[in-house]
Amino acid sequence: MANIAYIPGDGIGEEVTSQGIKVLEYLDGAYNLGLKFEKFDLGAERYLKTGDILPIAVLNKLETFDSIYLGAVGDPRVEPGVLEKGILLKLRFYFDQYVNLRPIKLYKEEFSPLKGKGLEDIDFTVVRENTEGIYAGIGGFLKKDTPDEVATQEMISTRKGVDRVIKYAFEYAQKFGREPKLTVCDKSNVLTYAHNLWQRSFKEMGKNYPEVEQNHFLVDAMTMKMVRNPEIFDVVVTCNIFGDIITDLGAELQGGMGMAVSGNINPDSISMFEPVHGSAPDIAGQNIANPLAAVLAAGMMLRELGYGNLTPKVEAAVKSALENNMVTADQGGDLNTDEVGDYLVKTLKSNEEGE
Ligand code: NAD
Numbered sequence: 001m002a003n004i005a006y007i008p009g010d011g012i013g014e015e016v017t018s019q020g021i022k023v024l025e026y027l028d029g030a031y032n033l034g035l036k037f038e039k040f041d042l043g044a045e046r047y048l049k050t051g052d053i054l055p056i057a058v059l060n061k062l063e064t065f066d067s068i069y070l071g072a073v074g075d076p077r078v079e080p081g082v083l084e085k086g087i088l089l090k091l092r093f094y095f096d097q098y099v100n101l102r103p104i105k106l107y108k109e110e111f112s113p114l115k116g117k118g119l120e121d122i123d124f125t126v127v128r129e130n131t132e133g134i135y136a137g138i139g140g141f142l143k144k145d146t147p148d149e150v151a152t153q154e155m156i157s158t159r160k161g162v163d164r165v166i167k168y169a170f171e172y173a174q175k176f177g178r179e180p181k182l183t184v185c186d187k188s189n190v191l192t193y194a195h196n197l198w199q200r201s202f203k204e205m206g207k208n209y210p211e212v213e214q215n216h217f218l219v220d221a222m223t224m225k226m227v228r229n230p231e232i233f234d235v236v237v238t239c240n241i242f243g244d245i246i247t248d249l250g251a252e253l254q255g256g257m258g259m260a261v262s263g264n265i266n267p268d269s270i271s272m273f274e275p276v277h278g279s280a281p282d283i284a285g286q287n288i289a290n291p292l293a294a295v296l297a298a299g300m301m302l303r304e305l306g307y308g309n310l311t312p313k314v315e316a317a318v319k320s321a322l323e324n325n326m327v328t329a330d331q332g333g334d335l336n337t338d339e340v341g342d343y344l345v346k347t348l349k350s351n352e353e354g355e
């Protein structure tokens with residue numbers, strides 16, 4: 001039994017998540033999961049029609065669900081930040097989803113953009129801090145629109161906030177890591193307050209996990225290593241903004257934005273699952289967006305809901321789509337978004353019959 005709040009959002013959000021819903025509905029029927037979905041129309045259309053972004057009544061209603069499944073928000077007709085901060089960041093903060101789990105996993109050898117690096121090399125997980133840092137929204141303008149204007153944007157790191165995400169990352173590495181190894185990525189040579197705290201927290205917490213190998217990269221060197229030696233990473237923990245940026249780089253390592261998954265996790269409360277990519281206005285409405293990230297996000301949600309046995313089945317279906325070229329144009333195929341979803345359901349069905 002699980003009640004899932006479904007927020008398709010803007011642009012390609014609905015196109016890709018409706019494939020995830022297709023897959024979830026199939027699994028629900030096949031394995032009697034008792035999943036229930038309720039759709040919420042948050043996003044640009046509602047905002048432009050009514051001025052509503054995320055009304056408190058909707059937030060209160062979302063509190064009654066077990067999980068949230070989200071497409072993407074953001075629309076060229078709306079000033080940047082209104083929907084992104086007002087819906088996506090608001091949900092992450094309101095539900096205190098302090099971990100943003102972003103696996104970087106190459107599923108098909110030939111999509112590696114790195115010469116000589118394959119499936120074994122591109123397989124690590126970024127644990128992105130998700131409620132603090134420069135995303136805290138603190139700042140303002142002085143003398144706005146004058147030649148003397150000063151704009152500030154503050155980065156906030158709290159001891160509790162940093163400790164809890166680093167602890168989660170150590171536990172995650174211990175449970176799921178290959179080696180296990182945890183890398184902390186920061187800019188402690190310049191951010192000598194905020195990331196000094198990260199350094200101290202990492203070192204102190206690390207004493208409790210002697211079996212986890214521990215290392216450190218400054219974020220600039222991190223991007224270099226991700227391209228040159230991605231195989232050295234197992235689990236990486238980093239602050240909000242660096243996690244945002246390095247996971248887009250990671251998305252490309254794993255075959256493109258249409259492949260990258262994101263779980264906004266509060267281990268004790270309501271988590272939210274979404275693809276890493278945005279609303280992609282440049283391809284919206286054409287039924288050509290790659291739905292695999294959204295489908296994999298649905299698979300990750302199943303694991304958090306306690307149906308972890310089904311997550312590998314979803315991943316296997318995605319792998320099969322890639323191997324058989326039953327994919328959208330960005331992955332070298334000629335299927336449309338819906339057809340990929342149909343193929344995944346067909347594959348799940350035939351895999352089940354073969355068991
Ligand atoms: P984007 O991720 O939407 O698109 C970047 C590029 O990747 C585009 O060329 C797009 O066509 C391509 N792309 C993205 N997803 C794809 C998919 N599934 N299949 C094939 N190609 C795909 O990033 P952007 O263009 O910088 O942002 C567009 C809007 O989305 C903005 O309003 C931004 O704020 C918002 N955004 C939202 C989220 C979110 O809701 N989680 C994330 C990122 C950006």
Ligand code: IPM
Nearest residue numbers: 074084085088089244276278
């Ligand atoms: C992401 C997005 C968001 C972020 C934006 C849309 C607020 O880029 O989920 O990676 O910066 O976290």
Ligand code: MN
Nearest residue numbers: 244245248276
């Ligand atoms: Mn991003």
